[in-house]
Amino acid sequence: MSWKRKDGRNYQDVDLAAFDHLVLAATAEGLGTCWIGAFEQGPLKETLGIPEEIEPILLTPLGYPDEAPPARGRKPGKEFIHWNTWK
Ligand SMILES: Cc1cc2nc3c(=O)[nH]c(=O)nc-3n(C[C@H](O)[C@H](O)[C@H](O)COP(=O)(O)O)c2cc1C
Numbered sequence: 511m512s513w514k515r516k517d518g519r520n521y522q523d524v525d526l527a528a529f530d531h532l533v534l535a536a537t538a539e540g541l542g543t544c545w546i547g548a549f550e551q552g553p554l555k556e557t558l559g560i561p562e563e564i565e566p567i568l569l570t571p572l573g574y575p576d577e578a579p580p581a582r583g584r585k586p587g588k589e590f591i592h593w594n595t596w597k
Contacts, residue, residue, distance in 0.1 A: 522567055526568065529545070529570075533545070541572055542575030544571055545571060546570060547568055548571040
């Protein structure tokens with residue numbers, strides 16, 4: 511299934527933001543996740559019975575973590591936030 515913008519870009523790229531919401535909501539419930547982008551479409555679809563027209567772009571395990579590693583800190587916003595122009 512695919513929804514295209516006028517320039518041909520697939521809206522799935524934008525929908526990835528929803529995945530982050532899922533990760534944050536899971537974390538708020540005490541659950542652990544891990545973005546999995548490295549997988550093969552064919553075996554995944556066969557294993558999970560996903561229809562041919564569906565194109566998975568991310569997966570996550572979901573469960574209660576058995577460890578709580580410390581936060582690794584954040585990149586300063588000024589390194590990636592741009593106000594009005596790129597510079
Ligand atoms: C787009 C994307 C794809 C990822 N794919 C994988 C993956 O295939 N396998 C994996 O073990 N982790 C994957 N990760 C998880 C990262 O390795 C890392 O554990 C995660 O981003 C948390 O690190 P952070 O706290 O520094 O952001 C992926 C993360 C992102 C953002």
